[in-house]
Amino acid sequence: MSDIQLPNSGKSPADEPDAGRTPVRFRNPGLPAHRHRQADVDPRAAKRAERQVLAMLGLSAVGSIFFIVAYFAFPLDGTFATLQVSNISLGLGLGAGIFFIGTAAVHLAKTLMPDTEMFDERHPQRGTEAERTDAAAIMVQGGQESGLGRRPFILGGLVGAAALAPLPAVVLLRDLGPAPGGALAHTLWDEGVRLALDPSAEPILASDVTIGSVFHVIPENLYESDHFLDEKAKAAVLLMRVDPDVVDVREDRAGWDVDGIYAYSKICTHVGCPVALYEQQTHHLLCPCHQSTFDLTQHCKVIFGPAKRALPQLPISVDDEGYLVAQSDFLEPPGPSYWERG
Amino acid sequence: MSTTGTNAYTPTSRTARLSAGAADYLDERIGAARLVKGFARKVFPDHWSFMLGEVALYSFVILLISGTFLTLFYVPSMTLVEYEGSYAPMYGVTMSEAYASSLNLSFDIRGGLLMRQVHHWSALIFVAAIVVHMLRVFFTGAFRKPREFNWVLGVILAVLALAEGFTGYSLPDDLLSGNGLRIIEGVILAIPVVGTYIVFFLFGGEFPGESIIPRLYILHVFVLPGLILAVIALHLALVVAHKHTQYPGPGRTNDNVVGFPLLPVYAAKAGGFFFIVFGVIILISGLVSINAIWNYGPYDPSPISAGTQPDWYIGFVDGLLRLMPGQPEFTIAGFTLSLNVFLPSLVVPGLMVVALLAYPFLEQWVTGDKREHHLLDRPRNAPVRTGIGVMAIVSYCVMWAAAGNDLMAIAFGLSINDLTWLLRFAFFVLPPVAFVVTKRICLSLQRKDRELALHGHETGRVVRTADGEYFEVHEPLSETERWVLVQHEAYRPLAIPPKKHEDGRKVPAHERLRANLSNFFFEDRVEPVTPRELEAARHHGDHEAIEQPEGREAERRELGSSV
Numbered sequence: 006m007s008d009i010q011l012p013n014s015g016k017s018p019a020d021e022p023d024a025g026r027t028p029v030r031f032r033n034p035g036l037p038a039h040r041h042r043q044a045d046v047d048p049r050a051a052k053r054a055e056r057q058v059l060a061m062l063g064l065s066a067v068g069s070i071f072f073i074v075a076y077f078a079f080p081l082d083g084t085f086a087t088l089q090v091s092n093i094s095l096g097l098g099l100g101a102g103i104f105f106i107g108t109a110a111v112h113l114a115k116t117l118m119p120d121t122e123m124f125d126e127r128h129p130q131r132g133t134e135a136e137r138t139d140a141a142a143i144m145v146q147g148g149q150e151s152g153l154g155r156r157p158f159i160l161g162g163l164v165g166a167a168a169l170a171p172l173p174a175v176v177l178l179r180d181l182g183p184a185p186g187g188a189l190a191h192t193l194w195d196e197g198v199r200l201a202l203d204p205s206a207e208p209i210l211a212s213d214v215t216i217g218s219v220f221h222v223i224p225e226n227l228y229e230s231d232h233f234l235d236e237k238a239k240a241a242v243l244l245m246r247v248d249p250d251v252v253d254v255r256e257d258r259a260g261w262d263v264d265g266i267y268a269y270s271k272i273c274t275h276v277g278c279p280v281a282l283y284e285q286q287t288h289h290l291l292c293p294c295h296q297s298t299f300d301l302t303q304h305c306k307v308i309f310g311p312a313k314r315a316l317p318q319l320p321i322s323v324d325d326e327g328y329l330v331a332q333s334d335f336l337e338p339p340g341p342s343y344w345e346r347g
Numbered sequence: 348m349s350t351t352g353t354n355a356y357t358p359t360s361r362t363a364r365l366s367a368g369a370a371d372y373l374d375e376r377i378g379a380a381r382l383v384k385g386f387a388r389k390v391f392p393d394h395w396s397f398m399l400g401e402v403a404l405y406s407f408v409i410l411l412i413s414g415t416f417l418t419l420f421y422v423p424s425m426t427l428v429e430y431e432g433s434y435a436p437m438y439g440v441t442m443s444e445a446y447a448s449s450l451n452l453s454f455d456i457r458g459g460l461l462m463r464q465v466h467h468w469s470a471l472i473f474v475a476a477i478v479v480h481m482l483r484v485f486f487t488g489a490f491r492k493p494r495e496f497n498w499v500l501g502v503i504l505a506v507l508a509l510a511e512g513f514t515g516y517s518l519p520d521d522l523l524s525g526n527g528l529r530i531i532e533g534v535i536l537a538i539p540v541v542g543t544y545i546v547f548f549l550f551g552g553e554f555p556g557e558s559i560i561p562r563l564y565i566l567h568v569f570v571l572p573g574l575i576l577a578v579i580a581l582h583l584a585l586v587v588a589h590k591h592t593q594y595p596g597p598g599r600t601n602d603n604v605v606g607f608p609l610l611p612v613y614a615a616k617a618g619g620f621f622f623i624v625f626g627v628i629i630l631i632s633g634l635v636s637i638n639a640i641w642n643y644g645p646y647d648p649s650p651i652s653a654g655t656q657p658d659w660y661i662g663f664v665d666g667l668l669r670l671m672p673g674q675p676e677f678t679i680a681g682f683t684l685s686l687n688v689f690l691p692s693l694v695v696p697g698l699m700v701v702a703l704l705a706y707p708f709l710e711q712w713v714t715g716d717k718r719e720h721h722l723l724d725r726p727r728n729a730p731v732r733t734g735i736g737v738m739a740i741v742s743y744c745v746m747w748a749a750a751g752n753d754l755m756a757i758a759f760g761l762s763i764n765d766l767t768w769l770l771r772f773a774f775f776v777l778p779p780v781a782f783v784v785t786k787r788i789c790l791s792l793q794r795k796d797r798e799l800a801l802h803g804h805e806t807g808r809v810v811r812t813a814d815g816e817y818f819e820v821h822e823p824l825s826e827t828e829r830w831v832l833v834q835h836e837a838y839r840p841l842a843i844p845p846k847k848h849e850d851g852r853k854v855p856a857h858e859r860l861r862a863n864l865s866n867f868f869f870e871d872r873v874e875p876v877t878p879r880e881l882e883a884a885r886h887h888g889d890h891e892a893i894e895q896p897e898g899r900e901a902e903r904r905e906l907g908s909s910v
């Protein structure tokens with residue numbers, strides 16, 4: 006590789022001062038003269054610095070003692086008032102106890118320890134030629150003594166066995182979790198499952214859902230499941246009632262709502278936050294995590310933000326007693342996209 | 348100190364005899380004398396920017412100390428319990444043991460809240476110090492040979508620190524940390540082919556399951572701190588082996604290191620500084636509350652509070668997720684490829700790490716400079732590198748700002764859609780602008796340095812010559828003042844080779860690429876003043892006061908080697 010880019014690389018002969026001729030580069034003028042500090046020349050200043058260091062150590066001791074006193078003086082009773090008092094006084098005490106040891110040490114170093122700069126020489130990382138030759142010879146000798154070069158089958162066997170040995174460790178991790186199967190595509194919703202209030206699980210009467218209102222909804226049987234948080238993470242639903250006229254007509258979804266009561270998955274199709282904000286005037290649903298915006302009047306299609314897919318709609322109807330029920334599960338997997346989703 | 352059984356020096360006082368005895372004991376067992384001789388007077392250069400790495404190191408130690416206290420009370424379990432602690436608003440609420448124990452740490456363990464806040468504040472400061480330290484190393488060229496590996500170790504440490512911070516953030520299992528995990532689940536699901544499997548293996552089944560907290564816990568308190576500790580040890584061992592870099596200055600050369608000895612000055616300053624950092628973090632933790640986990644309640648996949656933010660160091664990924672439009676999600680042959688999530692959350696951060704890892708090697712390839720560098724660059728003397736660095740900072744800031752787009756929209760009364768579009772635009776436009784502006788600024792600072800080296804300080808004294816001309820008297824710089832301005836080298840760009848050699852053979856593409864990059868880096872440059880130029884300037888400007896400052900010259904101490 007060429008090194009034409011280094012105009013004055015290293016110490017070229019041109020750098021050496023040459024009587025009478027101007028050198029090509031400036032020479033390093035060397036360390037400037039040492040300046041004495043006050044405490045170096047004035048014994049009173051040194052005494053003052055000593056007293057300051059002592060005062061800081063005193064403050065540190067006061068802080069530590071204050072911490073211990075405060076620890077016992079301020080018991081906690083579950084209220085913020087006592088918690089605040091305790092936290093602030095413990096923090097001040099412990100903080101001061103530690104902080105002033107630090108300032109004392111630094112002040113001591115700066116005022117009373119010698120401040121003459123010293124220098125060490127550097128040595129290149131690269132070994133000397135002799136060292137490098139010796140090292141190479143040692144490696145070669147080691148290689149020869151191992152005999153692997155002469156016995157290629159052993160070398161091959163070693164590489165093969167060593168490559169195989171970690172595999173059991175990988176296999177061992179197989180039982181970290183079950184295979185996904187179709188789990189992400191199914192929720193607790195099913196024909197006849199009642200829509201219920203989150204978190205009380207009380208079923209919802211269709212007649213209680215007035216225009217403009219919003220309900221956070223779970224399946225009525227949620228708490229019967231063993232892992233109800235897992236189920237809730239897929240099945241959470243947002244229920245809204247609007248004037249049916251504002252919603253675009255979609256033939257394939259005729260009969261999925263009950264007089265303008267719409268149920269949509271509450272799990273964002275972006276990366277799964279709850280789409281918890283509903284703007285009544287615009288009929289927009291907003292995900293607070295990354296602001297994906299879904300338009301209820303267009304069947305919760307994405308109108309802004311990083312999500313791509315509309316929120317899945319849950320087809321609902323009313324049972325004999327007037328409660329809202331699901332007609333079936335979601336017809337597509339709710340929540341974030343994943344490879345096998347299709 | 349006495350080194351072997353035979354006493355070279357006879358201690359007089361009682362304490363001196365005792366310590367001589369102890370030293371003798373240690374030396375005969377662990378070779379203490381050789382260690383002390385080799386290390387105790389090692390010289391460390393002093394500069395405020397060298398303390399950034401120390402802050403990172405010290406906050407890590409503080410994390411180990413405070414974290415160990417937390418483990419005494421924290422219960423890494425997702426088993427649901429009924430809260431029976433003393434915080435009344437949560438009484439009787441069903442929650443995980445992890446969250447309940449975090450509440451107990453805050454409300455029932457005296458000093459527990461303080462330790463939680465110390466832990467969280469030092470985590471924030473830890474990552475911040477790493478980032479600023481990294482910027483210092485970048486802008487001063489401290490990553491150049493022989494320190495390339497140490498740069499790589501530093502990047503690994505930064506990534507481990509982010510992972511450690513994230514795993515910790517999830518442990519309290521409150522609403523915020525659970526939502527963070529939910530986003531991680533969504534991000535992993537977007538990995539093509541294997542994403543769903545990774546989620547099921549990581550969470551032990553479906554999200555949230557009952558395994559994730561104990562699994563993150565062992566990563567957080569054992570695996571990751573162990574790795575971090577090991578990499579820190581390597582990192583520091585290399586610092587000792589290379590000796591610290593130093594800023595250019597009179598007496599400082601590429602072959603020496605000028606500063607204070609480990610014992611006593613550096614030890615006192617650095618040790619004292621540890622206590623200062625620790626003390627300040629405790630004081631902040633006493634006064635400024637952070638992560639008030641009791642406000643949000645236990646994790647539940649359904650509720651969320653608007654305007655919640657992740658810890659600052661995760662913000663850039665969050666911002667990227669917000670900036671990315673949703674279109675690039677495709678269904679191909681029955682499989683879903685969710686690039687709208689995969690690109691911003693994993694691909695871009697991955698590329699950022701690769702770029703960081705590669706930079707020292709790239710720059711070295713372009714300059715072809717294989718020499719060791721122990722003198723730091725002044726950032727202005729490497730205009731393109733400095734420009735690239737500022738460009739990276741600006742892109743990072745745009746991503747980071749995007750993570751607060753909802754808060755900013757409210758603060759500035761903008762619609763969030765307009766603001767997001769503005770930021771998308773800024774993401775592509777601002778970084779190149781920052782690059783050009785920074786490079787220009789560096790070049791003009793260098794020109795100013797030249798001006799100063801050639802003509803000296805303006806004195807403000809105006810003098811009238813015999814023939815009636817007016818001019819301002821300039822006072823030349825002393826040799827020591829001038830040295831900093833003229834000590835560096837300016838690389839020159841490679842000539843761009845033709846597409847074909849004269850004999851018709853093709854010039855390899857990588858050679859042409861290298862030449863082009865070399866021109867990109869060094870075409871615009873300002874060369875340092877040479878002694879000849881200075882002489883010429885003095886001849887022309889004979890109305891300047893050009894006497895040598897004799898007095899200072901005489902005081903100067905001679906140094907062995909010079910550049």
Ligand code: HEM
Pocket residue numbers: 407410411413414415417418421449452463466467470473508511512514515516517518519567568572575637638
């Ligand atoms: C680089 C190192 C570390 C970082 C960046 C880090 C970060 C964090 C963060 C951000 C939290 C959440 C704190 C909260 O607000 O409650 C946390 C929690 C926790 N960390 Fe760490 N940590 C680190 C090292 C450690 C170590 C070494 C231990 C133990 C030996 C530890 C033990 C814990 C425990 C037990 C919790 C849960 C506390 C709670 O929920 O109240 N951490 N960590």
Ligand code: FES
Pocket residue numbers: 273274275276277278292293294295296297310311312
């Ligand atoms: S999770 Fe809803 S926008 Fe990202």
